[in-house]
Amino acid sequence: GQQLNQSPQSMFIQEGEDVSMNCTSSSIFNTWLWYKQDPGEGPVLLIALYKAGELTSNGRLTAQFGITRKDSFLNISASIPSDVGIYFCAGQLPSSGTYKYIFGTGTRLKVLA
Amino acid sequence: DAGVIQSPRHEVTEMGQEVTLRCKPISGHDYLFWYRQTMMRGLELLIYFNNNVPIDDSGMPEDRFSAKMPNASFSTLKIQPSEPRDSAVYFCASSLTPFGYTFGSGTRLTVV
Numbered sequence: 700g701q702q703l704n705q706s707p708q709s710m711f712i713q714e715g716e717d718v719s720m721n722c723t724s725s726s727i728f729n730t731w732l733w734y735k736q737d738p739g740e741g742p743v744l745l746i747a748l749y750k751a752g753e754l755t756s757n758g759r760l761t762a763q764f765g766i767t768r769k770d771s772f773l774n775i776s777a778s779i780p781s782d783v784g785i786y787f788c789a790g791q792l793p794s795s796g797t798y799k800y801i802f803g804t805g806t807r808l809k810v811l812a
Numbered sequence: 813d814a815g816v817i818q819s820p821r822h823e824v825t826e827m828g829q830e831v832t833l834r835c836k837p838i839s840g841h842d843y844l845f846w847y848r849q850t851m852m853r854g855l856e857l858l859i860y861f862n863n864n865v866p867i868d869d870s871g872m873p874e875d876r877f878s879a880k881m882p883n884a885s886f887s888t889l890k891i892q893p894s895e896p897r898d899s900a901v902y903f904c905a906s907s908l909t910p911f912g913y914t915f916g917s918g919t920r921l922t923v924v
Contacts, residue, residue, distance in 0.1 A: 742915050803854070
């Protein structure tokens with residue numbers, strides 16, 4: 700089946716540093732979503748992207764919908780300790796039906812104060 | 813808004829027992845989803861409903877799994893009989909628009 704590959708799988712960074720992570724696939728997606736999951740909780744939606752090339756920000760977070768529609772990127776600027784968690788991308792396949800998303804494998808972020 | 817409410821938060825059961833997980837979606841959301849999360853397979857969609865009707869259950873692993881949505885404010889996911897490999901965190905999510913769901917806090921199921 701279709702897979703979304705996220706990289707890196709995990710990362711340690713110093714507080715204040717910028718963070719970049721990406722999500723790639725061999726399939727084309729109609730919509731990209733980025734979620735953050737804290738321990739013991741469900742994923743929380745951070746950013747939604749609706750068309751190729753789109754660049755969207757949410758506070759210190761910026762995400763882009765790749766031009767090829769096969770990838771997406773998430774950047775976090777000036778990281779803080781509460782950014783710790785697992786970040787997931789999710790993509791909606793053109794043929795999957797409007798509400799069905801495939802989730803990536805996750806990027807585990809740890810921030811060193 | 814209380815968000816998506818799942819119960820129980822934790823469930824430990826013996827192999828062969830029936831397990832029922834419950835979900836109350838956000839009021840007014842027409843879509844409800846059940847996901848399973850494991851270290852090996854990540855987040856997998858099991859089934860989703862639109863207006864209480866199951867639309868796609870292709871992710872349900874086998875006949876031991878069943879899901880119902882008797883009304884707009886309640887859904888259940890049942891596993892009978894349960895097996896150790898069913899151990900996972902089960903999430904319910906609901907949506908009003910196609911652009912992202914709201915997840916519940918999950919039920920951590922352990923089958924021993």
